[in-house]
Amino acid sequence: MNRTRFLAILAVVAIVLAGCSNLPRGGEVHAVSPSATQEGEIGLVAQPPASGATPEQIVAGFLAASAAGLDDDFAVARQYLTGTAASDWNPLAEVRVYPDTQNLQSSTEDSGAIRVSVGSIGTLSDEGVYSESSNDATITTEFSLARNSDGEWRIASLEDGFFLSEHLFGQLYVESPLYFLSADQSALVADLHWYPRRSFATQAVRALLAGPSDWLSGGVGTAFPDGTSLENSVTVDDGVATVNLSSEVLSASAEQRGKLLAQLRRTLISLSSIQQVEVTVEGAALTASSMPDLSIYPFGSYALSVLADGVPATVSDGEASPVVSANVVDGLDLTALAVGYQDSGAVYAALSQDGSTLYSIESATDTVTELGSGSNLVDPSIDVYGWIWSGESIGQGSVTAYQAGSSDGISVTASWLKGVTITGIAVSREGSRVIVVCDVGGDTVVYASSITRDGDGVPSSLNEPVQIAQRLATVTDVSWMSATDLVVLGTSAAGSETGLYRLPIGGPMERLASPSSPIQIVTSGRDEQSIAGVTSAGVVIGRSGGAWRSLITDVTWAAYPG
Known part of the structure; x- marks a missing residue:
């Protein structure tokens, strides 16, 4: 030939x-x-x-x-x-x-x-x-x-x-998040899929009705009654999507109808071509007395927190304002700061420098509590329910969650973590998902898992995960920055320069513009413009448009809630 x-x-x-x-x-x-x-x-x-x-x-x-x-x-x-x-x-x-x-x-x-x-x-x-x-x-x-x-x-x-x-x-193909309900049904949780642009609306609705991906199913729910199906293709005319559902949906209560309509609307307005969603059953409009305001990314306008002179503080106009008295944390030599979501009386968590002790710090009472100890604890993450996540880095098939001020931690089972070394953990903003960074035989592996919780938000297990970030050779730090996306500090190939990456859970990775001064810690709030990093010189730099600027100096850690 x-x-x-x-x-x-x-x-x-x-x-x-x-x-x-x-x-x-x-x-x-x-x-x-x-x-x-x-x-x-x-x-x-x-x-x-x-x-x-x-x-x-x-x-x-x-x-x-x-x-x-x-x-x-x-x-x-x-x-x-x-x-x-x-x-x-x-x-x-x-x-x-x-x-x-x-x-x-x-x-x-x-x-x-x-x-x-x-x-x-x-x-x-x-x-x-x-x-x-x-x-x-x-x-x-x-x-x-x-x-x-x-x-x-x-x-x-x-x-x-x-x-x-x-x-x-x-x-x-179009990026198409499907939205399901968090365990307490207070928020929507994204399950990222991709569909042909010309048929995305129909395929997205069918997939939404079929239920979440396997890795996510243990941590989310849906308001659609069993057996609900799409009767014909979704039509889109002048920005209005019409969805004709089977009669099974009529068995939903008034409250459920509001929530399922919220799921449908959020799923379909992913493209600018759809601004409104109308749902019918046998030719009649399906309505609800009210549609709850379910956030897809429950994250407010929080100040950046830092460790300045070893004391947790918030940043405003380039100045650090301590949230507790210096004597409360004197001698603890804190690192790995995590921040809770409370607007006032915030809860913080941190490790000792040697990674052997986990502390909770409560600004409202100006107190510090030793939560747990070990040989090498994982940097903590605080979820929206107030649970502080950490545990031994050498995987025991579980991680540990604490409430601030109490050393009575609960074991959150995760059999898939047995025998691996955990190097990072980050719970999603709505509390239904978790990212776990591991060292497996010398290779960096990143997992996304869903969290099984009871009606009060108490976690009990991490479900079988899905592997992500396969194109990264190393991961130094990770933070949530949207309903579907993470910002990751790492390398794309062994020996390459450390950089910042946008990593969708279920999508192609994208290299982000990195600062001229290398950073060692990364955190993010709502989007790429809220990314902040800490350099080896103790300078916090943050995104400002397409550039980076100094936010504060002489700090050792920076974190947004989570």
Whole structure:
């Protein structure tokens, strides 16, 4: 086979899929004027196989046509397959996302099959769940070809799924958080999925009704009665989405209706193309006496807290205001400050420098309490219910949660932590999820898990997790900064420079602009503009527009609540 020509064809495909502004006018697929849709959607047109095409041309044409397949339900792509292969192939079983900087590479096997490989950024399952790939991961697939009755080459055997460049994936698929209820039903919890932009509304509602992802299911609930289904596709007209549900939803109480309508609305207004949601059942509007104001990210306007001269303090206009008397913490040599969510009479937690003792600090009573001790405790995190999370770093299959002022901690079971070393923990703002950073055999592994709680918010277990941050080699610190996103301080490859990353739970990682002075600690409030870090010189720097500025000097730690 003519390998040079095959790679030339694939290079054209790669350029098109990368969405470059200088697009070629020929080849198997080309960009056309965008259709009248929202969010800058692009259109692609695939061409059917040419008469007399060689096996390598058939494979290259198929790759281009399948990348454009969301527009025509993969009808043109199937023309490159034999009849049996066309009927058996499931393109949406897996979307394989590869870097814009790489071209698809081919080789011919002894059997005559054509093998195609490229680096992998991530994969998307048929349920809309995105999984990142490790830095060295590759995607490899084989195509076996045969001549059809007309003597033309067609693909006779192939794996389910199709390829998309990272740019084209971002254009054709939309980030779609599904919203479920926290354990106490006071907030909404995001479960991030990805769906084709043109059908996202219908697929998102169906997934919402089906329930949360496995890793999240133990920590959240839903107001939809069992058996509730979507009767037909969601229609969107002039910014109004109409959702027609089955009659099972009528069994919901008035209170439940308000909450399920809140779940639906939050899920569907992820795109600017939807501003209003109308729900019907058998042609009649489904209404509720009231719709509760359920926050997707319950986080207020909190001041930044720091450790200044070993004393917990809040920052205002570049000055540190101690929240407790200096003599209360004298000699404790505190580090690893965590801050509670109270607006007044705040609770703080911190470790001793050697990591052997955990303290709670209550500003209202000007008191310090020793909560627990150990050989090497995890830096604490405080949740919205007031529980202070820590425990031995050498995983015992559990972590420990304390209430301020009480040394009677409770064991929160997590069998998946047995035998690993915990290096960080961060509970989400609404208290339903937790991020645990671990050292497993010398490798950094980051897990997201849901928290099982009772009606009063008392935690009992961490459910089976999902692994995230596969593209990071090390993680120094992590903080929540939105309903779906973390800010992470770490490295993307062994030996590389430490940087800041936006890490969605269930989405592609993104490098953020890092300050010129390296930071050792990172914290965040509501978004990227609230990120703050502490340098080795004890300077807290924070984001201000696209730049960084000094917030305060002579501190050893900085933290927002959580």
